[in-house]
Amino acid sequence: MRPRIDPDGGLFLTDLINYLEAKHGIRVERLPSEDTPTSGYKWDASEKTLNISRALPITSARFQAARMICRLEAVDAINEVLDRAQITSDSGRARATEALISYCAAALLFPYDSFLEDARTLRHDIELLQQRYSASWEQVCHRLTTLRRPQAEGIPFHLLRTDIAGNISKRFSASGLQLPRYSGACPRWVVHEAYMAPDRVIPQFVRLPDNSEYLFVARALRSGVGGYGIPRSVYSVMIGCDTAFANDVVYADRLSLDRPESAVPVGIGCRQCPREDCGQRAYEMSDTTTQAAQ
Structure with missing residues (x-):
């Protein structure tokens, strides 16, 4: 089973939740804000549960679900990148791992080719890209900075x-x-x-x-x-x-x-x-x- 991609708007939170449960047996729960950390989410590995605050915007909840998928399925690719970069310290490797997990999540939610095409068509109107991909302002800005693929580079x-x-x-x-x-x-x-x-x-x-x-x-x-x-x-x-x-x-x-x-x-x-x-x-x-x- 793979997450269903809506050609007009990317992945919905329900798609990611259903995928995590069907593929990995992970339950995603929306909890009251007082029962979650200030970050708005918490991963309980022993219970295989991702807790997300009800106060967290849908755009942020969706990103955390996407990060969980990438944490589980992109580990080999991430370790290969880190090995090539020769990051030896534990703290440096941990920070780099989290950054790459976030990059993978953005790539999942904003597929490179379609996002680049939409960005060009909409002349990089961030608010219209937010609407197109059900994303936050910061998420769209981040993705725009990562469009550096050779032969298909963005601004x-x-x-x-x-x-x-x-x-x-x-x-x-x-x-x-x-x-x-x-x-x-x-x-x-x-x-x-x-x-x-x-x-x-x-x-x-x-x-x-x-x-x-x-x-x-x-x-x-x-x-x-x-x-x-x-x-x-x-x-x-x-x-x-x-x-x-x-x-x-x-x-x-x-x-x-x-x-x-x-x-x-x-x-x-x-x-x-x-x-x-x-x-x-x-x-x-x-x-x-x-x-x-x-």
Whole structure:
């Protein structure tokens, strides 16, 4: 038995639940949020039960079910990748394993060829892709960054996720943009401005000190798996690309990319930025940056 794929929308949660039970004897239970961890899910290997909070959105529940399938069936392929990468530490191998399981789950929910075709047809309209694949904003952004198959490559995107304090929890760059590792991203980046208008999609045209130009798109989101009084997580997800690909991205349509003066002058972070006339500078340039600018 294989999961049934709906050609117009991918896999439904019920398809994944039925497959886990029929193929692996695993029961998926939706439990009250107070009976699940803050992550919203828990795997009980002894009882062969995947517990998922009822407060977890369907898009997240579906992803966790897909991850369970991949954890069970992609282990050999994942170990082969890790062996080739020569990851020797237990902690490093564990983190890499979880990352590859998530990649496999995304590949299951968003089949490469059909997703790439839809992304191109819809001009990378993330909200329309959400509707097409019953997915979350972040899930679609993640999948867009992974379309790097030789001879069938998508746009080289970068992705950044921050919390409201500016801590960076996810980062990936195929666009060539340097991304800070932990925090301190340029305060002019739209990933910060998005918090002022939660759930609104905000595009931005920027220019770096080396005159490279990028299209940024950010959206602030809220998540939580509890009821009243339970703190909710608030974070912003930004995806972007070089403006060379702007004609293929719907979010560039209302930006004046043909007017260089309309670009927002940005840097990577204050300590590395040579812009001396920036009114939002939080730190002076480091000695290394100063010497390089001279």
